[in-house]
Amino acid sequence: MALTGLFLCTFLVGHLAGNLQLVFSTGEEGKRAFNEYAYFMSHNPAIKLLSYVTYISILFHIVDGFMLTIQNKKARPVGYAYNKPGANSSIASRNMAVLGTLILVFLATHMANFWWKAKVSSEKFPLHTYTVYPPMAERPTEMYYTVKGDAIPKEGVIVKEGTKLFIDSKMFEQQIAVMKQMNPGQQLPDMSQMNKNPELGEGYKDLHSLVFAFFGHDKSKQGFPKNDMALAGLIFYVISMLVLGFHLWHGFSSAFQSLGVNHAAYTPWIKKIGYGFAILVPGLFALIPIVIFITK
Amino acid sequence: MATKFININLKIWRQKNANAKGSLESYKLDKVSTDSSFLEMLDQLNEQLINEQKESIAFDHDCREGICGMCSLYINGRAHGPDTGTTTCQLHMRKFNDGDTIYVEPWRSRAFPIIKDLVVDRSAFDRIQQAGGFVSVNTSGRTMDANAIPIPKADADKAFEAAACIGCGACVATCKNGSALLFVGAKVSQYALLPQGKVEAQERVVNMVRQMDEEGFGNCTNTGACEIECPKGISLENIARMNREFLFAAAKSE
Numbered sequence A: 001m002a003l004t005g006l007f008l009c010t011f012l013v014g015h016l017a018g019n020l021q022l023v024f025s026t027g028e029e030g031k032r033a034f035n036e037y038a039y040f041m042s043h044n045p046a047i048k049l050l051s052y053v054t055y056i057s058i059l060f061h062i063v064d065g066f067m068l069t070i071q072n073k074k075a076r077p078v079g080y081a082y083n084k085p086g087a088n089s090s091i092a093s094r095n096m097a098v099l100g101t102l103i104l105v106f107l108a109t110h111m112a113n114f115w116w117k118a119k120v121s122s123e124k125f126p127l128h129t130y131t132v133y134p135p136m137a138e139r140p141t142e143m144y145y146t147v148k149g150d151a152i153p154k155e156g157v158i159v160k161e162g163t164k165l166f167i168d169s170k171m172f173e174q175q176i177a178v179m180k181q182m183n184p185g186q187q188l189p190d191m192s193q194m195n196k197n198p199e200l201g202e203g204y205k206d207l208h209s210l211v212f213a214f215f216g217h218d219k220s221k222q223g224f225p226k227n228d229m230a231l232a233g234l235i236f237y238v239i240s241m242l243v244l245g246f247h248l249w250h251g252f253s254s255a256f257q258s259l260g261v262n263h264a265a266y267t268p269w270i271k272k273i274g275y276g277f278a279i280l281v282p283g284l285f286a287l288i289p290i291v292i293f294i295t296k
Numbered sequence B: 001m002a003t004k005f006i007n008i009n010l011k012i013w014r015q016k017n018a019n020a021k022g023s024l025e026s027y028k029l030d031k032v033s034t035d036s037s038f039l040e041m042l043d044q045l046n047e048q049l050i051n052e053q054k055e056s057i058a059f060d061h062d063c064r065e066g067i068c069g070m071c072s073l074y075i076n077g078r079a080h081g082p083d084t085g086t087t088t089c090q091l092h093m094r095k096f097n098d099g100d101t102i103y104v105e106p107w108r109s110r111a112f113p114i115i116k117d118l119v120v121d122r123s124a125f126d127r128i129q130q131a132g133g134f135v136s137v138n139t140s141g142r143t144m145d146a147n148a149i150p151i152p153k154a155d156a157d158k159a160f161e162a163a164a165c166i167g168c169g170a171c172v173a174t175c176k177n178g179s180a181l182l183f184v185g186a187k188v189s190q191y192a193l194l195p196q197g198k199v200e201a202q203e204r205v206v207n208m209v210r211q212m213d214e215e216g217f218g219n220c221t222n223t224g225a226c227e228i229e230c231p232k233g234i235s236l237e238n239i240a241r242m243n244r245e246f247l248f249a250a251a252k253s254e
């Protein structure tokens, strides 16, 4: 319980650092940086390993938590007719299982809204695009941006396997056929000799726009439907962070006590740091969608 | 201070025996001296019941001066009543007002089954003690004087503070999980801190925790209620020490 809890606390710090980029780096650069970061997080083998440790920790934490709670309920089959638990313990400490379950509900919706859509769902996921304007291009042109750093015009490119970009050979063949008709003498490449749909590179999934669309921004141009439930999503998110804050208010210092770390000089500091953590981390998590929502 | 008399209402748990279904019964008791202790008030109520040819209320008590750990009542939602740092026998009726309704219930824990009314069976604690709460010494022939071994003052003080636990069970009664960790932590610590106890520290903690689990006590989730309600001020530090001892013992065991 304590080890998994503390590991999840370090996970929260890492996740928060990633999320904060959403509001601290802005504009096209910020969007690109975030999507690059998201790509890194889903492709780096060390991060992958860490994510499995996180999944296992959450699973063990939940199973352990429920088992503890069931055993503890059994330890007092008949309750008191009159009980005043408020006289000796905090509300958070007495409701860890309820708070944890609420976090679990949040986690399920959170994964469905972001992780599922981006990583599991078979639905086509929009890729990161940006527009180049004259004088950089003849006319405003939509571009893909690849993992290798190349910029590729969107026109004439087809996407396969989610993120892989290929030249649309068919379109070229048609164009060449038209040109052949118009200029019969001209030397033109023979498409039949060429590799069908040569690969150009890999694009970035546009997770940045997914998040902004979820919290109310109009990202229909980027391929995300407008979210009419943005305010409800925001409120649920903020409340969930409040719940997480209460869970950590007790949980942070509790984990140290469970591990046998209790010392006249350090424990008061562990408690203070725990309270600070419980306010700061969920607070900052909640601030991000609030900022996104009010700048829509 | 002039003696005052108050009239009170009581709601007391009555249960014929371990298997009977109990219930809260209401009583009215007049002219209770505010100088009397809570147990003296119950004596007064029992006299009244006897005079009325009714069965008196069974409750545990012995020393009536806060050292034996026999008294054990859950009064108005708190173990040993509204005062902190006192046992039920040390609680005075001056803590209550005229016309008050006072709830009196037995300790509630699966490991402390009710014997009758307010009396619970706390022999689970005895069995935990027997599982490891001792130092093995050969008492036949010449034993060594314990004071011959130098012990740092700070350790001696901490061991003494832990040894102040009277085994009343208020920690279990107040804990929302019915956990006995404060009691076991105190018993483990009182030996683990001293050179005589260190020798068997590992088996002790493992055996006592195993017995505790077998008795059906709950798990500690560090709410801290026990430390606040403990009449002897046993600190949570003792639970941490026990956790530490247990983790090291578990890591070292083959």
Ligand code: HEM
Pocket (backbone or CB within 6 Å): A001, A002, A003, A004, A005, A006, A008, A009, A012, A061, A062, A064, A065, A066, A068, A069, A093, A096, A097, A099, A100, A101, A103, A104, A247, A248, A250, A251, A252, A254, A255, A256, A258, B221, B222
């Ligand atoms: C990001 C998510 C979470 C974090 C960071 C977290 C953190 C913690 C920490 C640090 C503890 C204290 C460990 C100890 O006392 O030894 C704890 C305890 C607990 N957690 Fe979580 N937790 C999370 C999610 C959950 C979830 C989803 C549940 C679902 C049931 C849950 C249920 C519990 C329970 C029952 C306890 C122990 C009860 C107690 O100590 O009072 N937690 N958690």
Ligand code: SF4
Pocket (backbone or CB within 6 Å): B164, B165, B166, B167, B168, B169, B170, B171, B172, B182, B183, B186, B229, B230, B231, B232, B233, B234
């Ligand atoms: S630790 Fe305190 S409350 Fe628990 S049995 Fe000992 S004296 Fe009673």
Ligand code: FES
Pocket (backbone or CB within 6 Å): B060, B061, B062, B063, B064, B065, B066, B067, B068, B069, B070, B071, B087, B088, B089, B090
């Ligand atoms: S009767 Fe001995 S401690 Fe209360």
